[in-house]
Amino acid sequence: MKPIWIVDDDQSIRWVLEKALSRANLPVRSFTGPREASAALEHDSPQVLVSDIRMAGGSGLELLQTAKQRHPGLPVIIMTAFSDLDSAVAAFQGGAFEYLAKPFDVDRAVELILRAVEESLREATDDERITEEPEILGQASAMQDVFRAIGRLSHSSATVLITGESGSGKELVARALHRHSPRASGPFIALNTAAIPKDLLESELFGHERGAFTGAQATRRGRFEQAESGTLFLDEIGDMPLDLQTRLLRVLSDGNYYRVGGHSPIKANVRVIAATHQNLEDRVRQGLFREDLYHRLNVIRLRLPSLRERSEDIPLLVRHFLQKSARELGVETKRISEAALAHLTRFPFPGNVRQLENLSNWLTVMAPAQTVEIKDLPPEFQTTAPMPGASSAQSAYPGTAAGGAAVPTSGGGHAGYGSAGNGSSAPVAGGGNVMATGAVGPGETAGVSGMPGAESWEPILRREVARLLRSASPDVMDQLTRRFETALINEALDFTRGRKVEAASRLGIGRNTITRKIQELGLES
Template identity: 70%
Template sequence: MKPIWIVDDDQSIRFVLEKALAREQLAVRSFSNPREVLAALADDEPQVLVSDIRMPGGSGLDLLSKVKERAPNLPVIIMTAYSDLDSAVSAFQGGAFEYLPKPFDLTKAVELIRRAVDESVREEVNDERNAPAPEILGQAPAMQDVFRAIGRLSQSNVTVLITGESGSGKELVARALHRHSPRGDHGSNGPFIAINTAAIPKDLLESELFGHERGAFTGAQTMRRGRFEQADGGTLFLDEIGDMPFDLQTRLLRVLSDGQFYRVGGHQPLKANVRVIAATHQNLEERVRHGAFREDLFHRLNVIRLRLPPLRERSEDIPALARFFLQKSAKELGVEPKRITEEALDRLKVFSFPGNVRQLENVCHWLTVMAPAQVIEPKDLPPELLGPITPPSPAPLSAPPAHGMGMVEPPRPAPTPLPSYAPAAPMVAEAAPFAAPHPTAAPTGGEPSWLADLEHIARQMLDANAPEIWDSLTTRQFEARLITTALASTRGRRIEAAQKLGIGRNTITRKIQELGLDD
């Protein structure tokens, strides 16, 4: 969030407000006169502006007027020791958020600034909500390369092969290519028809692509137009082309070669006036070498190769994508959009997202439904994002020249299995090979003996510099031991165990699943 700007020629006022706002974890920037503020506005903008009304070198009301010209939605609080009606009226007529007479109660002043911050954030959310949705979001260099390629391809209707991992947005790119293609044959004024060849059974795929005549097979009660006919004059997007059955690849090659095809059971050739865009997450060259994909079809499709980067190669786009998906989910569900903190965004940015943009969208939908507050913090993120994670691999300097396929996610180490928990066993016994202190050791300061035991073991581990053994004393183990002990005391009755632990029924159920205690 941007800082609060305070403008006052009185240094003591600036100091008091700075300290009070710092205690509220709000960033502050101070100015002694309006000229400094106007100069700073050339490069930056505050979340809220708090300004005195009478200062040497300029009036707070004049500053209000100039600020509103540059940033109409910026909340401005006017404060003054001269509490007269004219000043109040002028401030509100100028668009001030609130009028604060001096001397003011510091708690109430901070409360007022906090309300102005909330109003500012709501305005930002409304601006985002009303802004037209972009076709594809992306500021990362890898995505800028994709945008440039779409721009160059907008001048032709050439066949394009889009490669990229599942969930990376290949259909969005295909739609953008169609939308920005020249008008006319195969142009943007024609239909865009998409088909996922991996999602349709082999026996139905031929009819789905090319249509069928009445009576061509059992159940063919009427003639049916296939996707090639439906896409006439437009674009046919063949997703997951690498999974197309081998015999159908031959028929597709013939269509691409001479522009003609037959419906299933038909004898009349039909003209395919269609631009084909294909996509795959697979390495087609590898499938050609293994005889699973026709080499001649591969070369026919691979006229222009467009590689779509996985999300881990464009982590700088995650904040914008997350905010966009939170807005989208809120609109779909008819609720107020949730805001996400920078700390939570930082957590998202270091997650590898094997499911790419689609997984991020699902996470944002989950947060819209499940996050308990309007502001999403790191602790509100789904469990799979809260465990220990490895930062994503850096993006390759260049795409592999041979096939341009997406980088395969580096294998992550399998999670260390949780040890079995027997309620009767002492927790410190799992810290071997370090010896636990003698059970009769007197605790220091009257604290429970197990805390002293834990301190003793921690000191041994720290002195030995043994992080791999330190991993054995984790929060997960601590929680698991508490839950299993509570369940043992209630003979497995979860609601009673949750009550004893002081947590909710849903919480204990989620914890049991996360910790693998129900296996």
């Protein structure tokens, strides 16, 4: 990893940050002023740049501008006086990742820098993935129709609504629409509206001013601001709360929005691409989705076919995913026999392409031979019909959760049987242990929840809800939410042996979120 650059003319500030970052095992390089750092940027770049705003040798805002010109994706943290609001606003307008108020708590400063490092590494990984891998694969006529539609839209910035089952590749299509649009040079910002708690979603979308609510210690840019001049992808738009639908409609109608707690309108120059696996017409009829917002989003609709509708693409996709998984794991690529391929083309794949990718990752790790035969497939894939005892909504296929939504295997572990999740991101094979519903010990085979005889957790949850309601227990939602989050976090921490960053990654949440949850739930002991 590249070093963190600290730019400050105050030797004590440099010394404190150097020591704190060294304790966190982060490399550090210090500069006494912006001119020295600007000169270094000509031939080198940091992982994260942390700079004071006013120094004897020049302005941190000028250094910010220089850094953004040479390295647009570089996270820059501006340090500023606690009461210097104008400087903070100027920093964000210049593209700063965040600002750090002086005097600052050292632990919080390190936490902020670690968050910027994660963002930097994630952007680098995304850029590499976009450069090295094909966008979307498909030879079926249904996919060729999608490709033609993307081509026709390549000169347009019109709003697009992408529909299709979970795991069918809606975000990949959104990225392709962005890359082949007049806004390709701008950012692509994705937000799964179903994965963000309702209370945080407004701030996540529109940002907030400092002091707008408890805990808002700094002004924060929302996704609309981050996507300026680019594309904002709103996944699972059908789950957006009604009050936020109203705010989104206003942005799409007049192009202006306000940060939470803000009083000055901000002009939005953003293309919106929305996606959902739900039937929005039904949601409108049920009063769960605004009809006027539906018509605003439904300017151009792209429907993605399920994998069942393009089964002739399965051999192409399997070979691609086996190569990809082997490359990421640094092993030889597994081959798959024609008989196994023919068998898989008859499989229903309720989790669609994401489930097929999870299967390919599993085979790379678990298949005993270099050539995969039908007998090497997981038991659930050795029949082309749902398993006895598993309902249609709870089939026991690797990488599939209730309702047929595919479950991603997050980075940092070999992809295998995914744990229950929301299926919001594509799986990535990485180094580490095999993901499974239970630990795989000597002489054991990875198991799957939903095997014959195993009960789905939803009926158990319903019974517990009914019991609490009958007993007139107060705050049922809060009780169950805390118990659910406690179970999730404890299980993830046990799985990662206490490594919070990896646990957060596997749960699909941020490092700061898991730290806050651990504190709120009293799990620190």
